[in-house]
Amino acid sequence: MKKRKLLILISIAGVLIGTAFLVVHFLLAKKPKHDDLNQRKFIAEQKDTKSQLDSIASTFDVRICRYDQDVKNLDLNHLQEGLKKLGQNYSGLFIDADTWTYPEAVQQMYNFLTDSYIVELYKEVDKQYPSLDFLQTELKQALTYYLYYFPGSKIPTFYSFVGGIDPESNMKLVWGQESGEQLSIILHLDWYLGKDNPYYGILPQYIRYQCDKRFLAIDCFRNVLVQEHLPNREPITLLDNMIDAGKVIYFTEMMFPEQPMVDIFGYTEEELTWAKQHHGDVWNYLIENDQVFSKDSKIIRYLIDVAPETKPFKGSPGRMGQFIGWMIVCKYMENHPETSLEELMNMTDAKAVLNSSGYKPQKQS
Incomplete structure (x- = not known):
């Protein structure tokens, strides 16, 4: 009788150990692996996580301000008046509120908008980006994960920008500016026209490769938002x-x-x-x-x-x-x-x- 009880206990223990092994195996299977670099972290497949993500997504909207379009659509015959309005809407970011009062600033904007290179560049940007709805969708999804991992983080306002392609400027393709509680991310659309675009002809291949719209949303995170969460220190080694x-x-x-x-x-x-x-x-x-x-x-x-x-x-x-x-x-x-x-x-x-x-x-x- 004692032997039978012992066998039953051993069997139960075996079942429990087997169950525990399966549970651990399942949890490890859900855990991100990097043996294969193409294996992704489909966190949203987990029902409880998906519910949290859906809830987070309902709490915010993504705002992309088309500064590039507002500049392009300025009336050259009433440029001073247009700059005054532009300064009111974008003060401290691209243009000062009183810019319109300076004749030299008005002339500079006129020269910019009538420059043949800029005129053609704007046409190319308009062709590539008639709408930024695709980007808004990508940013919405990524920012939902962002708030999932970093609750309470600032949601930036995005601004599209066209300034001309200067290979010598070393200007970041996407950059951020923080003022108080407001975080702004500026998107240089003219740097994302496709790697084979003639505008990038003099650039080396390894630079041109990343001048593609599929990197726009990604660059917002790897160039800007990640900096909000790295220690404030200079790496040494x-x-x-x-x-x-x-x-x-x-x-x-x-x-x-x-x-x-x-x-x-x-x-x-x-x-x-x-x-x-x-x-x-x-x-x-x-x-x-x-x-x-x-x-x-x-x-x-x-x-x-x-x-x-x-x-x-x-x-x-x-x-x-x-x-x-x-x-x-x-x-x-x-x-x-x-x-x-x-x-x-x-x-x-x-x-x-x-x-x-x-x-x-x-x-x-």
């Missing part, structure tokens, strides 16, 4: 820069769970394939040459900055330091599922993130 860049990419990925990684990174398929296959080679090179904790600005630039390739790795895409930083962050988050996105963004000890990530790739070549 190569590893500091890598982890910071990795957090930016991970943050952006979480805001766009259905976007392919080529868009999140701004890589081509070939570049992403190279990065997946050879990140171990790059990482082990950095270790063998004692560069992981280097403070050499040249080494940091080679690994982090936008460039046609990552020196000294032949055939590589640029920004391999960013890619490896993202891999480290992903491994860390997989090993520490209790860590929230907000907690990750606030981390300042890059070495601790690396040590806790378990990132130890092997050489491939």
Whole structure:
């Protein structure tokens, strides 16, 4: 009898252990994995999360102000009057409220609007962007995830802008401006006309590739909104820069769970394939040459900055330091599922993130 009871208890324990295993397996299956870089985080598939996202989406609207159109539609015969109204609507952002009172400012606007280059550029922008409804939809979805991860965050107002394409200006394609409680994001539409557009003919291919409308919404997050959640400090070592860049990419990925990684990174398929296959080679090179904790600005630039390739790795895409930083962050988050996105963004000890990530790739070549 005792033996029978013991067998029953063992059977029950086996069932409980098996059930627990299935539950853990299910939870891990729902957890984001990065063994395959194209595997996405479809968080909205979870019913409770979808309900929260739907509720969040109902609390805000996305506002895109067409400053570019308001400028283009100024009446040249009544330009001073038009500038006065423009100054009232956009004071402190693009134009001062009293700009219309300065004859030289009125003349500058007249020269801008009658310049043949600007006239043709506006025609191209109008052709590419007769409406920004698609962008409003993309921003709405991404901002819903943004508020899901960062409740109470500011919702920016977006402004479309056309200022002329100056390759020497180093102007960000999307940039933000904060004033009190108001966060503004400016969208340079003339920098998103498509990689093959003749206006970008003198630009290198790796720059032209990202001059596409599919990067507009993404750039709002990876260039501007992510800065609201990074620690206010300057990275010092190569590893500091890598982890910071990795957090930016991970943050952006979480805001766009259905976007392919080529868009999140701004890589081509070939570049992403190279990065997946050879990140171990790059990482082990950095270790063998004692560069992981280097403070050499040249080494940091080679690994982090936008460039046609990552020196000294032949055939590589640029920004391999960013890619490896993202891999480290992903491994860390997989090993520490209790860590929230907000907690990750606030981390300042890059070495601790690396040590806790378990990132130890092997050489491939």
